[in-house]
Each structure stands twice: as structure tokens, then as C-alpha cells.
Amino acid sequence: MLGPVEVCGPHGRAALSGARQRSVVAALALRAGTPVPVDRLVDVLWGDDPPRTAVRSLHSYVARVRQALADCGMPGALMTKPGGYQLDASVDAERFERTKDLSLWRGEPLAGTELFGWGRAEIDRLREQRIAALEVHWADRLNRQNAAEELERLVVSHPTRERLVGLLMRALHLGGRHADALEEFHKLRSRLAEEFGADPGPELIALHTAILRRDPALHGTRPAQLPARAGHFTGRAAEFAALAELPPIVVVSGVAGVGKTTFAVEWAHRVADRFPDGQVFLDLQRLTPAQALTEMLHSLGVPADRIPVDPATLYRTLLHGKRVLILLDDVRRAQDVLPLVPGDQGNLLLITSRDTLSALGTRHAVHTVRLGLLSEQEAHALLAGILGAPRVCAESGATSNLVVHCGRLPLALRIAAARLAVRPGRRIADLVRELTRNDPLDVLAVDGDDRTVRTVFASAHRTLSPQAARLFRVLGEHPGASFSADLADALGPGLDELVASHLISEAGNGRYALHDLIRLFARQSGDLSDGVERLLDRYLTIAHAANNVLNPRHDLVTRPHCDDLPFAANRVEVLAHLDAERDNVLHVIRLAARSGLQRETWQLAYLLTSYFEARGNWAARVEQCEHAVRAARALGDQRAEAEMLRGLGIALQMTSRIAEAMVVQRQALVLVREAGDLRGEARLYNNIGNAHSELREFDLALESYRAATRVHRAAGDEVGVALARRNLGYTYVRMGRPDLAVEPLFAALETFRAEANPRLEAATLMSLGNAFHQLADLAPALRYFGDALRISREVTDHRFEADALIGLGVTQLALGDPAVARECLAGALAVCRALGDRHREASTLHHLGEAERALGDLGAARDHLAAALAARAQAPDLFAQAQVHRTFADLEGRYGRWTEAARHWAQAVALFTSCRRS
Structure with a gap:
């Protein structure tokens, strides 16, 4: 295209005969890769007065061009498209637009063609591109010996092009032809006045003035001011x-x-x-x-x-x-x-x-x-470059710790390395110990260098507005890894400013974070005595609003109504928001306890009770409740202490620390009796009954549930009565007496449905499913488990979702469909692991082992059973553990591993015996 039109294929040059064929190729190449309509082609080939046979002639030209392309090794390059044609080929004009490579030009663009209308406009556009590229080319080469000569030739062809004339004037001046440079300006000014009645532009006039003054700047000093490179550059x-x-x-x-x-x-x-x-x-x-x-x-x-x-x-x-x-x-x-x-x-x-x-x-x-921050590998490489690989490798563990303390921040790493480099005999572990025991912002400094981590942070902090600086200080108190935008906005304006200045970074999903060293600097950047209180007040506001949605009956704490909430008042949105904050909650409660804010400590733990009942993570819940119990006790608030002892007991039971759970529940029972709190007393009887049930102390469990029923009824709490009935039915199932379980379970189900309590409805349906499974009436068992699963997912209660999936899996296994059972149990296992519930995880792994055994995959069965025993080490249950050993013994027998089978049988018998004795 950038010269006579030619097509070169794998077999050589295409034989294009006549201007019309070259024009067809040119028109299609100008729109390469895009269909060109027939009417557009007629316009470009014949202009405003095409013959009546134009379309027929066009088809004929296209056919000949297509054959010529096929002959040169390009079959299929010219395609018929709806209403037109398309050429797929590499075009030099398009390549020139991308690269500005002047060597692609061979003469006048589209030479040998006869184009009209938009085709002529394209020729003009290509000519303009070439001359613009030539101007750029010669602008970089004005000092060359032939620059003035080449530019003079170009100016002859383009006598009124100001940039080109300016380049020629510069080249002549640089070559010592001062008068000739001024003459070129006068010739251009005369031409512009005669042809257009205009004067040269201000840039050319300024250049003319500079040449008149023989300005030394025209000779172009070549600055080379870049600072030296940093040593041991790594990454990026x-x-x-x-x-x-x-x-x-x-x-x-x-x-x-x-x-x-x-x-x-x-x-x-x-x-x-x-x-x-x-x-x-x-x-x-x-x-x-x-x-x-x-x-x-x-x-x-x-x-x-x-x-x-x-x-x-x-x-x-x-x-x-x-x-x-x-x-x-x-x-x-x-x-x-x-x-x-x-x-x-x-x-x-x-x-x-x-x-x-x-x-x-x-x-x-x-x-x-x-x-961003350096990766761990890049941080190690930077330290190795400065300190030497042998020194870093000799203390690889200490080096990793140093990277953590420096937060993978390059400046901190370089300062740490500089401190070590001046003392070759000092161990890296010694510097890590110094960072651990002292303020890292003081340690990360080098004598004689005022560029420390602290001064660099301070420089950024000084540019903040007062509002952003205050928000920065408050957010420095946030103890979690990240926080939400709505939390920052609720604490005051300035988040966008902090993000733009990179003092706060985006962590994804609408959340933000502070680098550890920046957080430390924020806490030291001025007095803000109410920072912790403001943070905790916001978390309490959110927790209170969430609790009102999840369980309004949980009403020991009251707070003013707030419209500024990050979620709508529905269970799904509330749980989703708290899921995003789950990792922060324990840190925030620790902060409250550490700051001596006792009321905020126990109230926050209390208000999150319903969330943890739905989501698990009981190990963290144990610590939260321990902080809350100490806080309530310090306040002398017996009712709050009793409530948090009750919450601690549930968390301990869910982490298989049932004996400890029983102790704290009985401590709470004493307190609520002294306070005359009937509802609290009834709840504790329920919880104590649950602990007895898990310990397989069924008589004591039944006695506790009857007491709970009696006290709930005295308190006028029909939901509490139904809950005691549900627990009673659950325990009858665990006793192997499903016939006794059905009546109290149906009674409880009726109350929960009347009270529109879907969560407890799902719990009751699962117990009914287990009861009918034991009665060998599997069709209703499947139905109850299925309804329980549906409701659990509707209210996004993952603990009950896992239970329902386990029930469905076990029932499908009993129905003789181990493949479906495995699918249900695999889903349950994923939920249990997300919850961190080792007890349910162990049970699910046991059932998965049974499903794999039924499917004949004995290797997978063995792996699941081994994993179940490992999980049981963290969630002890002697009876459940014995059942796993019994299944394992049967499996090893199928392998023909009689010694292993006998060992598992012996362990199962010993554990069953221990259960009976206890």
C-alpha cells in the first residue's frame, strides 16, 4: 500500500492486471479484516457516476483478484460476506500506523490505482502520516550532516508546513547557515500571506526570534541528571x-x-x-x-x-x-x-x-x-544481595522472621540490611530480637541517615487534611487485618484521601488495610484518647442491629436505634456482613478487654451469640466468652456474668470440652437462681441437659430437660418449652428410643412453625429425620432431612446445613445408594471444615468412609477413616471413636489385613467398655 499496490503470498507476488484489480485490492486492504459493503466499493471505484453495470463488473474484478490471490498462495484471503467482501491480510499501511517505520515506504501511497471519494481521502491521510513521521524522524537527527539537505527536499514538496520549515531552520542554524535559516522563515511568511492571508504560528515566531538572538539554547545542551541506581535492585x-x-x-x-x-x-x-x-x-x-x-x-x-x-x-x-x-x-x-x-x-x-x-x-x-510490597521471595533476594547469600542461608529462619517484622517493605528491609552490613559478626536473629522487644520504628533507622521508616511515614502524614489525619489515627487502633469502607465512613471523612496517599491500601471486596508498620505509626501520630471507644461503639452498633435480626429474644443489651447500617434487616445480609468481619471480632474483643473497657467487652461478645450459633468457629468463641466473663465479673454484673458463662459453656461443649462446659453452666445456674431469672435458669437446664446427652448420661439429660420445661412454662416462655421438648426428642434418638422421640418432636415442630422460628424448625426436622431413620421408615426421614436442608440454606445456618447433609447422606446409604450418599457427605464435609467444627468433621469423615467402602473404593475408605480418627483426637467422643474403629476393623478384614483388623476391634471394644463404665 505504501507505494505501488502489491500482494505477496507464500508463492510470490500476485498477478494483478490493470488499475481496477489493484483498486479493488487497495479498497479492501484499507479495511482489512472488516467487511466492505458493495455500495461502498462501487463508490470508491467509480465515484459519483458509476455505470449501470458497476455491480456486475465489481463481481468480475473480485473473481479475478480471488484467483490471483489463490495462485500466490493465499486461497480464502478474499471472502464474500453478507452484502460485501472482506480481505484478511497483513497490510503495510496498518503496520506503519503502529510502528512509524519509514522503511516500509516505497513511493506514493496506493500508486497504480484509480480511487474516488473515501479512497482519495485515505491516500491523503497516509501522505500526512508519512510526513508527520518524517518530521519526528528528523527532529531526532538535526545534528546529522545531511539533515539540512534532506529537510530542504521535504520543504520543496511541502513549502507551507510550519513544523517542517522549523526543523529546517534549526538544522541550518546548527550547521552554521544562520542567514539561510532566517531566509526560510521569510519565504514561509510570504507564502502564507499570499496564499492564506495568515502569519506563522507563535512557536515558529519564537524560533525565528531565538535564531536572530543566536540563543545558545538552540544548540541543545544534553542533560544527564539521573541519580545513581540503588544497589541490589530486586523484583518488579x-x-x-x-x-x-x-x-x-x-x-x-x-x-x-x-x-x-x-x-x-x-x-x-x-x-x-x-x-x-x-x-x-x-x-x-x-x-x-x-x-x-x-x-x-x-x-x-x-x-x-x-x-x-x-x-x-x-x-x-x-x-x-x-x-x-x-x-x-x-x-x-x-x-x-x-x-x-x-x-x-x-x-x-x-x-x-x-x-x-x-x-x-x-x-x-x-x-x-x-x-506493592515485595513478595517473600523478592524480600529474601534483596537481603541476600546486600548481606550475601551465605549469611542469609545460614539463618534462613531468622531471615524469614526479619522479612515479617519489616512487612516486606523495601525501605525497612534496606535499613535492616544496612544495620547488619556494618556489623558482619552480628546475627540476623539478634536484630529480629531487637525488633520484637523495642519499637520497630525506632529500630529501623541508621545513624547518619535521616531517611528512616518513621520520617518517610511522617512526610506522607504531614500532607493530610485534619479530617483524614484524625481518621488515620482512629483506624490505627483497628486490630484486625482489614476493615470495611462503611466502618471507616462511619468514623469520619477522609478515607479516599488516605487511599490516594497510600497510607491505607485496598484489600478487595470493599475492604481496606493498613501495613503493620503504618498502623504502628498511626497509633503514635498524636493524641486521640477516644479512638478505641469510637471503634468499639461502631462495632457494638453493628452487632446490636445484627442481633435484632438474628435473635430478637436475645435482649439483655439495648442500644439506640441506628439508620446508618451496612446491611438490610434480613438474615442473609446480616450474616454475609458478619462473615466478612468474622476474623476481626476476636481481635476487637481483645482490644476492648486490653483497654479496660469491660462493658463493651461483654456486650460485644453477648450480641454476637446468634452469629456464632449459625456459623460455628467455636475455638474463637471460647476465648471471646472468657474475656466477656472476666469483664462482667469485674463490673459486678451477675446477670451479664451468668449469660456469658452460659455462652462459654456452649462454646466449650461445641469444642468437645464437655466436662469444663458442665462446670461453667452450673456456675451460671447459681447466679441466675440468685437473680430470680427464670428464663435464664430454664436455658441453663437445657444446656446442662445437652452436655449430659453428649456424655451419654441420658437419665441426667432427661431430668434436666424436664426441669427446663417446668421453668420455661412457669416463665410463660412457650418457645423455651418447645426447645426443651426438641432436646428431649433429640436425646431419645441418641438413646436409641425413637418411638419416644416422635411425640415431643412433633409438638416442638408445631410451636416453632406457629412462632415463625425457621432455625429451630430446621433443628427439629433433623431430629425427626434421625428418629424415622432409626425406625427404618426411610421415606419420611429423607423428607424431613430435605426440608431441614432447604430451611437451613434459606436462613444461611451452616451448622444445621451440615447436619442436614449428614442426615441425607446416612439415609441414602441405608437406602443402598452410596454414590448419592457420598455426594451429600462431601458437601457436609466442606461446610464442617469452613465452620472449623472438628466434631462434625470427624462424624462426616466416618460416614464418607462407610460410603466409599460400599462403593468398593477401599483405599479412599481407609483414608477417610484415618482422617476421622485424626479429627477425633481434637474432638474426643469415645463412643463415636469406637464406631470408627469398628468400621476400620471390618475394612481391614476386607483387605485381608487380619492383624490390623484385630487391633481395631480391640480398640473398639475397649472404648465401648469405657463408655459403659462412665
């Missing part, structure tokens, strides 16, 4: 790869100390040879925009007495047609950069900033590089 391969195409404006942003300047300087050195007109470096931390512009002109060779009133125009003029790399370090605001943006995209503006400078992107095309 992906970030460098993203800059391979040299975008004209790059902003490198990231948290203080992450290595923005180090990265920018390293990359600038790597690409410096692609900017032959020089590299300029300015530290904008200490310069106003006006001072920065003056410094930039000085760097480009402009004397102080020659800097005009409007230096920005001269700055852009000097950079026009050049290739200069400009590195602006430590930019604070987008406004400071705007006057320094070159007008010519051949230059590169490289910026480092703690801010993302998003405002700059509203005016210019900006490529942003967001530097």
Missing part, C-alpha cells in the same frame, strides 16, 4: 514489562517506603538510551511549580536572563521534536505537574508520588504503576 518484573511500550506519562505510586523513586530511577536508566536528547531529574518536594519550571529550563540550557515571563511556552517549544526523559520525584498534587507536561509525546514524563494523581488522568493519558 511485571511492572517493568507493563512499561515496555514507553507510555508518554507514567505515574509510579505506592505506600511510603515501597521504593517508588528506586523503581523509577532503575527504569529510567534502563530506557535512557531511547531518549538521546537527555534525562532531567527534579525533586518536587522542595520546589513550587514555578520554581520547577525554571529549573527545567535551566536543565535544557536556557540561561537565567533568557527565561521569559511565560516559561511554559518556551519549555514546550524546546521539547518539541525532541526525545527527553523527565523524572519528577515526590510529586504531591496533580496541579504541580500540569505545567511540566510536554506538548510532544516523543518525550517521557516519569512521576513518583504517594498520591495516585487521578486528577492528572482527567487531562492526559496516564499509565499508572502501583507498587
Whole structure:
């Protein structure tokens, strides 16, 4: 296309005869890869007055071109599309648009064709692209000996093109032809006046003036101001790869100390040879925009007495047609950069900033590089580069600990390495110990260097608005790994400012985090005595609103109504929000306890009771309740103490610490009796009965449930009565007396449905499923388990969901369908593990082993049973453990491993005997 039209295929050049065939190829190649309608082709081939036979002639030309393409090895390149034709081929014109490679040109574009309308416009566009590329080409080569000669030839063809004339004037001036340069200006001015009645533009007039004055800046000093590279540069391969195409404006942003300047300087050195007109470096931390512009002109060779009133125009003029790399370090605001943006995209503006400078992107095309922390491997490599690989390898464990204490922050790692490097005999473990025992912000400093982790953070902090600084201080008290946007917004304005300055980073899913060292700095960045209270107040507000949705009967704590909530008042949204906060809850309760805020400690643990009943994570719940019990006891609040002892007992029971659970439940029982709290007393009887049931002390369990029923009835609590009945039926099932279980379970089910309590309805349906399973009436058992599963998922109660899936799996196994049973049990296992419920996990693994045994996969069965025994070590249940050994013995017998079978039988018998004795 960039010369006479030709098509070259694998077998050589296509034989295109006549201008019409070449024109067809040219028109299709101009839209290569895109269908061109027939009417558009007629327009471009015949113009405004096509013959009546134009369409028929077009089809004929296309057929001949298609044959010529096939002959040269390109069959199928010219395709018929609905309403037109499409050419699929590599086109030199398209390649030139991407690369500006002038060697692709062989003459006039589309030579040998006869095109009209849009075809002629395309020819003009290609000509313009070529001359623009030639201008860029010669702008980089004005000092070459033949520059003026080549530019004179181009000006002859384009006598009114101002940029081209300007390049010629520069080349003549640089070559000592001062008068000729001025003459070219006068010739252009005359032509423009005669032909268009216009004058040359301001850039050319400024150039004419500079030549008249013989301005030394025209001779172009070549600045080379890049700072030295940092030693032992490590990582950032992906970030460098993203800059391979040299975008004209790059902003490198990231948290203080992450290595923005180090990265920018390293990359600038790597690409410096692609900017032959020089590299300029300015530290904008200490310069106003006006001072920065003056410094930039000085760097480009402009004397102080020659800097005009409007230096920005001269700055852009000097950079026009050049290739200069400009590195602006430590930019604070987008406004400071705007006057320094070159007008010519051949230059590169490289910026480092703690801010993302998003405002700059509203005016210019900006490529942003967001530097994150080093990976653990990169951090090790950096330390090894500075300290030497043998030293790091000799203390690999201590090195890993050092990386953790430095938070994988490059500045912290370099400072730590520098401290170790000056004392070759010091162990890395000694520095880790110093970081552990002292304030890391004090330790991470080197004598004689004022660039410490603390000073770098302080520099970023000083630029914050008062509101953002206050929010930063409050969020520094947050003890969890991440926090939600709504929490930050509820605590005050400034989140977007903190994120833009990289003092807070996005953690995904609408959550944010502080680097550990930044969190420590935030806590030290000024007095904010109410920071912890404000955090806890927000968590209490959320927990109270959530509790009102999950279990309004849980009403020991009251708080003012709040409309500013991050969830709607429905169970699904409440649980989803608390799921996102689950890892934070224990940390927040620890913070309250550590801060001596006793009321907030027990109230927060209390209000989260219903969440943990639905979601598990009982090990964390034990510690929460222990903090809450101590807090309530310190306050002398017996009712709160009793309630949290009750919660602690449930958590202990769910972690298979049943004997301890019994102790704390009885402690709580004494307190509620003293307080005359009938409802609390009845609840505790229920819980004590559950503990007895799990210990297989069934008579004592039944006695406790009857007591619970009696007290619930005295308190007028029909839901409590139904709960005691449900527990009674559950225990009858565990006793192997399903015939006695059915009546109290149906009575409980009726109450729960009348009271619209779907969670306890699901629990009762599961007990009914187990009862009918024991009665060998499997059809209703499947139905009850299925209903329980549906309801559990509707209310997103994962604990009951796991129980329902286990019930379905065991029933399907009894029905002789082990494949379906395995599917149900696999689903249950995933839920149990997500809950961290080792007791249910062990039971599920046992049943999975039975399903695999029924399917004939004895290896998988053995693995599941072994895993069940391992889980039982953390959730002891002698009877359940004995059942696993019994199944294991049968399995080993099928393998023919009689010794192993006998060992498992002996363990099963011993455990069953222990259960009977106890």
C-alpha cells in the first residue's frame, strides 16, 4: 500500500492486471479484516457516476483478484460476506500506523490505482502520516550532516508546513547557515500571506526570534541528571514489562517506603538510551511549580536572563521534536505537574508520588504503576544481595522472621540490611530480637541517615487534611487485618484521601488495610484518647442491629436505634456482613478487654451469640466468652456474668470440652437462681441437659430437660418449652428410643412453625429425620432431612446445613445408594471444615468412609477413616471413636489385613467398655 499496490503470498507476488484489480485490492486492504459493503466499493471505484453495470463488473474484478490471490498462495484471503467482501491480510499501511517505520515506504501511497471519494481521502491521510513521521524522524537527527539537505527536499514538496520549515531552520542554524535559516522563515511568511492571508504560528515566531538572538539554547545542551541506581535492585518484573511500550506519562505510586523513586530511577536508566536528547531529574518536594519550571529550563540550557515571563511556552517549544526523559520525584498534587507536561509525546514524563494523581488522568493519558510490597521471595533476594547469600542461608529462619517484622517493605528491609552490613559478626536473629522487644520504628533507622521508616511515614502524614489525619489515627487502633469502607465512613471523612496517599491500601471486596508498620505509626501520630471507644461503639452498633435480626429474644443489651447500617434487616445480609468481619471480632474483643473497657467487652461478645450459633468457629468463641466473663465479673454484673458463662459453656461443649462446659453452666445456674431469672435458669437446664446427652448420661439429660420445661412454662416462655421438648426428642434418638422421640418432636415442630422460628424448625426436622431413620421408615426421614436442608440454606445456618447433609447422606446409604450418599457427605464435609467444627468433621469423615467402602473404593475408605480418627483426637467422643474403629476393623478384614483388623476391634471394644463404665 505504501507505494505501488502489491500482494505477496507464500508463492510470490500476485498477478494483478490493470488499475481496477489493484483498486479493488487497495479498497479492501484499507479495511482489512472488516467487511466492505458493495455500495461502498462501487463508490470508491467509480465515484459519483458509476455505470449501470458497476455491480456486475465489481463481481468480475473480485473473481479475478480471488484467483490471483489463490495462485500466490493465499486461497480464502478474499471472502464474500453478507452484502460485501472482506480481505484478511497483513497490510503495510496498518503496520506503519503502529510502528512509524519509514522503511516500509516505497513511493506514493496506493500508486497504480484509480480511487474516488473515501479512497482519495485515505491516500491523503497516509501522505500526512508519512510526513508527520518524517518530521519526528528528523527532529531526532538535526545534528546529522545531511539533515539540512534532506529537510530542504521535504520543504520543496511541502513549502507551507510550519513544523517542517522549523526543523529546517534549526538544522541550518546548527550547521552554521544562520542567514539561510532566517531566509526560510521569510519565504514561509510570504507564502502564507499570499496564499492564506495568515502569519506563522507563535512557536515558529519564537524560533525565528531565538535564531536572530543566536540563543545558545538552540544548540541543545544534553542533560544527564539521573541519580545513581540503588544497589541490589530486586523484583518488579511485571511492572517493568507493563512499561515496555514507553507510555508518554507514567505515574509510579505506592505506600511510603515501597521504593517508588528506586523503581523509577532503575527504569529510567534502563530506557535512557531511547531518549538521546537527555534525562532531567527534579525533586518536587522542595520546589513550587514555578520554581520547577525554571529549573527545567535551566536543565535544557536556557540561561537565567533568557527565561521569559511565560516559561511554559518556551519549555514546550524546546521539547518539541525532541526525545527527553523527565523524572519528577515526590510529586504531591496533580496541579504541580500540569505545567511540566510536554506538548510532544516523543518525550517521557516519569512521576513518583504517594498520591495516585487521578486528577492528572482527567487531562492526559496516564499509565499508572502501583507498587506493592515485595513478595517473600523478592524480600529474601534483596537481603541476600546486600548481606550475601551465605549469611542469609545460614539463618534462613531468622531471615524469614526479619522479612515479617519489616512487612516486606523495601525501605525497612534496606535499613535492616544496612544495620547488619556494618556489623558482619552480628546475627540476623539478634536484630529480629531487637525488633520484637523495642519499637520497630525506632529500630529501623541508621545513624547518619535521616531517611528512616518513621520520617518517610511522617512526610506522607504531614500532607493530610485534619479530617483524614484524625481518621488515620482512629483506624490505627483497628486490630484486625482489614476493615470495611462503611466502618471507616462511619468514623469520619477522609478515607479516599488516605487511599490516594497510600497510607491505607485496598484489600478487595470493599475492604481496606493498613501495613503493620503504618498502623504502628498511626497509633503514635498524636493524641486521640477516644479512638478505641469510637471503634468499639461502631462495632457494638453493628452487632446490636445484627442481633435484632438474628435473635430478637436475645435482649439483655439495648442500644439506640441506628439508620446508618451496612446491611438490610434480613438474615442473609446480616450474616454475609458478619462473615466478612468474622476474623476481626476476636481481635476487637481483645482490644476492648486490653483497654479496660469491660462493658463493651461483654456486650460485644453477648450480641454476637446468634452469629456464632449459625456459623460455628467455636475455638474463637471460647476465648471471646472468657474475656466477656472476666469483664462482667469485674463490673459486678451477675446477670451479664451468668449469660456469658452460659455462652462459654456452649462454646466449650461445641469444642468437645464437655466436662469444663458442665462446670461453667452450673456456675451460671447459681447466679441466675440468685437473680430470680427464670428464663435464664430454664436455658441453663437445657444446656446442662445437652452436655449430659453428649456424655451419654441420658437419665441426667432427661431430668434436666424436664426441669427446663417446668421453668420455661412457669416463665410463660412457650418457645423455651418447645426447645426443651426438641432436646428431649433429640436425646431419645441418641438413646436409641425413637418411638419416644416422635411425640415431643412433633409438638416442638408445631410451636416453632406457629412462632415463625425457621432455625429451630430446621433443628427439629433433623431430629425427626434421625428418629424415622432409626425406625427404618426411610421415606419420611429423607423428607424431613430435605426440608431441614432447604430451611437451613434459606436462613444461611451452616451448622444445621451440615447436619442436614449428614442426615441425607446416612439415609441414602441405608437406602443402598452410596454414590448419592457420598455426594451429600462431601458437601457436609466442606461446610464442617469452613465452620472449623472438628466434631462434625470427624462424624462426616466416618460416614464418607462407610460410603466409599460400599462403593468398593477401599483405599479412599481407609483414608477417610484415618482422617476421622485424626479429627477425633481434637474432638474426643469415645463412643463415636469406637464406631470408627469398628468400621476400620471390618475394612481391614476386607483387605485381608487380619492383624490390623484385630487391633481395631480391640480398640473398639475397649472404648465401648469405657463408655459403659462412665
